[in-house]
Amino acid sequence: MRNHSYTSTQIIAKEGWNHSVLAFMVFLLAYALSFLPWLFFIIFVGTLFGYRNPERIAEEDDKRSLLAPMDGKIIDISKISLNDGTEALRIVIRKSFFDVGVLRAPIDLDIVNVKNRFGLFISSSSHLFESLCERKGVTCKSEFAPIKLVMSAGLWAHKITLFQKASTFKSGERLGFLRDGEVALLLPLDTRVKVSLNDDVKAGNSILGYLSYKDKDDK
Structure with missing residues (x-):
């Protein structure tokens, strides 16, 4: 049986959830303090992008x-x-x-x-x-x-x-x-x-x- 702590079909790979939450919290703090919020928002979006998990379909169906x-x-x-x-x-x-x-x-x-x-x-x-x-x-x-x-x-x-x-x-x-x-x-x-x-x-x-x-x- 698959270990469900790992990534399957989630939009963002589970391996990046902690990093994404941390980046989002830092963005909220920067926004509250008005300290370069745009920079930390870019970092947050970049983190989501780095751990994206798209669906893929093989070009061919040959078993070999x-x-x-x-x-x-x-x-x-x-x-x-x-x-x-x-x-x-x-x-x-x-x-x-x-x-x-x-x-x-x-x-x-x-x-x-x-x-x-x-x-x-x-x-x-x-x-x-x-x-x-x-x-x-x-x-x-x-x-x-x-x-x-x-x-x-x-x-x-x-x-x-x-x-x-x-x-x-x-x-x-x-x-x-x-x-x-x-x-x-x-x-x-x-x-x-x-x-x-x-x-x-x-x-x-x-x-x-x-x-x-x-x-x-x-x-």
Whole structure:
């Protein structure tokens, strides 16, 4: 069962409710004191905007299609070597400050393991980001192939939130929240990639590619 303390269909993600209430209270105080109320109103509206939670519909209905897990820009598509000696295709999406922070399942999946690396909240454009940032490595199992999500927190992220669910996350379902940073998908090498470098993608809407058929009877 889903943990109802997390975001589902609320207009403003629950992860931002405390920040929004605080920003609104500061605005009311500034208004009462006639101290730059317009500035604090802008901050309040900006907070609501930063934690907005729009509905999304996938571009296609193919069970093997991989949806973007996060809003942002494709900054890397490459083959990498993993610690266990195998290779994987990596697609990295970097979120801008103005993109939606809700993370979504790229395909129907079950979370098998989560590995946390505690680190710093630094700019994702820094050359130290890869080695020092806070990170979650999420190993997932889908019907067609294992995949991994590596979530890295940027400068404006307070934390990386991963929702808990006892059953399968459906493709496009809300999976977590990341205010700023990157998400890397580690996929089988035979994944058919649809996107290119510098493409802008939307979580739960844009198709990144397709997991390949493993045998000719599976059609």
